[in-house]
Amino acid sequence: MEYREDLFSISEEGFSKDGVPNNGNKFILANGYMGYRGTLDGFTKDQLAAFTLAGFYDKVKGKNGETVNAPDPFYIKVYADGIPLDPLFTEPESHRQKLDLRRVEFSRCTSFAVNGKKIALCSSRVLCGDEYRGALSTFEITSDTDCDVEIVCGINSDVWDINGPHLEGICFKALEGGIICESFAQEKHVPLSVALIMDGIKADGFSGGIMKTSVSLKAGKACRIERYVAVCYGPEAGEAEGIARGLEAKGMKAALQAHYDYWEEQWKLNDVEIEGSDRAQLALRYSIYQLMILSPRRNGSIGARGMSSQVYKGAVFWDTEVFMLPFFLANDHRIARNLVMYRIETLDAAKRKAEHYGYEGAFYAWESQDGEDACSDFNITDLFTGRDVKTYFKDKQIHISADVVYGIDGYIKRTGDTSVLYEGGLKTMLECALFYYSRGYYNYIKGRYELLDVIGPDEYHERVNNNAYTNYAAYATIQCAISYYNQVLAENPEYATECVNSVKEGLIEKLTKFAAGLYLPQPNCSGVVEQYDGYFKEEDVLVDDVRKRLVDPREYWGGSAGVATATRVIKQGDVIVLMTLFPEYFSPAIIEANYDFYLKYTEHGSSLSPCMYAMDACWVGRPDDAWKWFLNTAEIDLNGSAKQWLGGLYIGGTHPAANGGAWLTAICGFAGVNMRGPEITLDPHLPKDIQSIRFCLTDKGRTYRYTVSRKGVEKEEL
Numbered sequence: 249m250e251y252r253e254d255l256f257s258i259s260e261e262g263f264s265k266d267g268v269p270n271n272g273n274k275f276i277l278a279n280g281y282m283g284y285r286g287t288l289d290g291f292t293k294d295q296l297a298a299f300t301l302a303g304f305y306d307k308v309k310g311k312n313g314e315t316v317n318a319p320d321p322f323y324i325k326v327y328a329d330g331i332p333l334d335p336l337f338t339e340p341e342s343h344r345q346k347l348d349l350r351r352v353e354f355s356r357c358t359s360f361a362v363n364g365k366k367i368a369l370c371s372s373r374v375l376c377g378d379e380y381r382g383a384l385s386t387f388e389i390t391s392d393t394d395c396d397v398e399i400v401c402g403i404n405s406d407v408w409d410i411n412g413p414h415l416e417g418i419c420f421k422a423l424e425g426g427i428i429c430e431s432f433a434q435e436k437h438v439p440l441s442v443a444l445i446m447d448g449i450k451a452d453g454f455s456g457g458i459m460k461t462s463v464s465l466k467a468g469k470a471c472r473i474e475r476y477v478a479v480c481y482g483p484e485a486g487e488a489e490g491i492a493r494g495l496e497a498k499g500m501k502a503a504l505q506a507h508y509d510y511w512e513e514q515w516k517l518n519d520v521e522i523e524g525s526d527r528a529q530l531a532l533r534y535s536i537y538q539l540m541i542l543s544p545r546r547n548g549s550i551g552a553r554g555m556s557s558q559v560y561k562g563a564v565f566w567d568t569e570v571f572m573l574p575f576f577l578a579n580d581h582r583i584a585r586n587l588v589m590y591r592i593e594t595l596d597a598a599k600r601k602a603e604h605y606g607y608e609g610a611f612y613a614w615e616s617q618d619g620e621d622a623c624s625d626f627n628i629t630d631l632f633t634g635r636d637v638k639t640y641f642k643d644k645q646i647h648i649s650a651d652v653v654y655g656i657d658g659y660i661k662r663t664g665d666t667s668v669l670y671e672g673g674l675k676t677m678l679e680c681a682l683f684y685y686s687r688g689y690y691n692y693i694k695g696r697y698e699l700l701d702v703i704g705p706d707e708y709h710e711r712v713n714n715n716a717y718t719n720y721a722a723y724a725t726i727q728c729a730i731s732y733y734n735q736v737l738a739e740n741p742e743y744a745t746e747c748v749n750s751v752k753e754g755l756i757e758k759l760t761k762f763a764a765g766l767y768l769p770q771p772n773c774s775g776v777v778e779q780y781d782g783y784f785k786e787e788d789v790l791v792d793d794v795r796k797r798l799v800d801p802r803e804y805w806g807g808s809a810g811v812a813t814a815t816r817v818i819k820q821g822d823v824i825v826l827m828t829l830f831p832e833y834f835s836p837a838i839i840e841a842n843y844d845f846y847l848k849y850t851e852h853g854s855s856l857s858p859c860m861y862a863m864d865a866c867w868v869g870r871p872d873d874a875w876k877w878f879l880n881t882a883e884i885d886l887n888g889s890a891k892q893w894l895g896g897l898y899i900g901g902t903h904p905a906a907n908g909g910a911w912l913t914a915i916c917g918f919a920g921v922n923m924r925g926p927e928i929t930l931d932p933h934l935p936k937d938i939q940s941i942r943f944c945l946t947d948k949g950r951t952y953r954y955t956v957s958r959k960g961v962e963k964e965e966l
């Protein structure tokens with residue numbers, strides 16, 4: 249692989265206060281265990297600085313549960329003659345910040361002119377790839393004149409919370425050369441410790457976790473502070489000091505090298521090289537970076553906003569199975585298995601949710617926090633009245649159970665690992681199928697089963713009947729459950745029988761009858777599948793016209809009074825999602841007819857939307873149409889173009905589903921890889937802007953490198 253630094257890093261020159269929130273997302277670091285927003289040393293919750301811990305949830309009574317933010321050990325401020333060397337307060341002479349995607353390292357250099365002296369602050373930070381509970385930072389202060397500076401640093405426990413405060417019993421203990429902050433998350437009293445050891449500065453005299461000291465700088469000679477950090481929680485909380493000390497004993501150079509080596513290995517299989525467009529190459533690599541840094545280190549899954557904050561409560565949505573899992577299925581089957589097992593292991597919670605609504609089987613959480621539904625009843629705040637608006641996302645978005653099954657099926661197909669079937673996978677599929685069976689309604693007049701009162705991915709139209717995506721996805725779930733049941737029956741009849749009987753007696757017969765009678769909306773004479781019963785009768789008005797009806801640009805488009813609610817305008821294309829996930833049910837001509845029909849009505853109010861159109865565009869031979877959707881998706885966190893507000897709710901943060909969508913478009917769209925069959929096949933559709941695309945895929949234990957160009961497809965085994 250040719251290494252070009254400009255295609256493996258992003259950077260920014262100059263400082264703008266307005267850019268701070270978005271840069272927090274754009275320059276983020278994470279290591280699958282914790283994430284640190286791309287803010288500058290010394291920034292606080294006012295600048296949305298956050299050190300988010302994946303999958304560590306806490307709930308303050310009366311508020312929404314969310315992931316916990318740890319106290320910040322990277323807090324450091326420098327003053328010269330009492331003037332803060334901080335671009336928020338003192339105009340810098342120059343400022344540059346950079347995210348090295350290859351090394352997963354953030355760095356910045358800011359220089360100030362203060363009373364005739366030039367003082368530069370240059371720092372770097374990593375969240376260790378190898379020892380994932382550890383983090384490292386270097387901080388250098390250099391002056392062109394002998395002078396004294398004051399340094400204020402330590403652990404800042406005043407963290408940013410959306411629904412907090414979560415941490416209680418915060419106490420600081422001095423360590424040799426540092427400090428430790430101990431606390432616990434209030435709901436279940438889970439302990440959390442953050443240890444900080446500093447070299448290059450005398451670390452004592454802390455008060456409330458923060459110390460002040462004065463340092464005499466010699467002209468041209470840097471004062472270098474090295475920080476060794478560990479963040480541990482739960483049963484591991486007692487290990488924080490030992491881990492930070494272990495890193496210190498290794499030394500900064502060796503500890504950093506171990507981190508770089510770890511990521512070098514990850515890039516080897518995961519990188520995708522694009523020839524012809526540097527813009528596309530960088531954007532795709534950035535998307536891959538975002539996905540790689542979210543690979544869970546333990547059992548667990550990935551939240552819809554990754555580790556970029558507590559937005560969306562750190563919860564797991566269908567984003568993971570449909571948009572992110574394929575990336576991990578390409579080469580990292582261990583992570584893919586973790587993601588799939590997360591759902592299998594939370595089956596009981598899904599069964600409880602189904603029971604709560606009076607159904608049988610498994611109804612998965614729309615916003616899962618350890619399997620429990622974290623989605624609130626009132627997701628939107630009305631901008632004009634300030635009142636909470638009831639939404640039915642968690643009650644009616646029943647396609648989530650089908651998405652879970654889609655994920656398990658994809659995993660087994662690609663890895664050949666059927667062990668998950670015996671570890672709860674088969675039961676999960678049967679329970680999900682049973683849920684649809686029990687949710688089904690038999691329409692005696694029409695002589696068919698229907699799924700009524702649902703919400704499809706297009707959340708602007710709530711409580712509709714026979715949503716096309718939902719009905720087909722439920723059908724596919726049942727087919728999948730029956731087919732895997734038959735496979736297990738042939739291999740291990742005793743297990744299969746015991747499993748199916750534990751779900752419901754006579755289930756297979758019931759499912760077979762239900763699937764045969766389930767209504768699957770068919771294309772009309774123009775080839776278009778109606779999104780839900782009565783969709784064609786909604787007001788025929790286009791996106792821009794509906795946009796003009798907004799009184800405030802932050803208004804929610806759906807809900808009872810939304811501008812899109814009674815129109816054909818949709819948040820994302822349900823029928824397009826259907827045809828992208830299940831192309832086997834439709835001919836290319838039908839896919840093209842639906843692409844053309846729904847595109848004009850799609851607002852793309854979700855970052856999940858454009859990539860689905862992009863893949864369809866490729867498959868119908870219009871890859872140049874897909875190009876703009878690809879760039880839009882891949883650059884979403886680079887240009888900060890995504891919606892920041894939903895009514896009164898802040899929904900900023902990173903967009904891992906879009907990152908996954910960018911990867912899907914490149915691999916399954918442009919390169920035309922079909923990962924859903926028994927074997928991998930390719931039917932490329934390269935847009936004119938790119939000459940070739942090169943990537944690795946691992947199929948049932950064997951890894952191949954593919955090069956797709958206009959000359960054809962080359963494949964070599966690694």
Ligand code: BGC
Nearest residue numbers: 552565566567705707854856
């Ligand atoms: C979308 C959902 C998505 C969620 C999290 C919502 O805006 O409508 O489809 O799962 O965001 O990304």
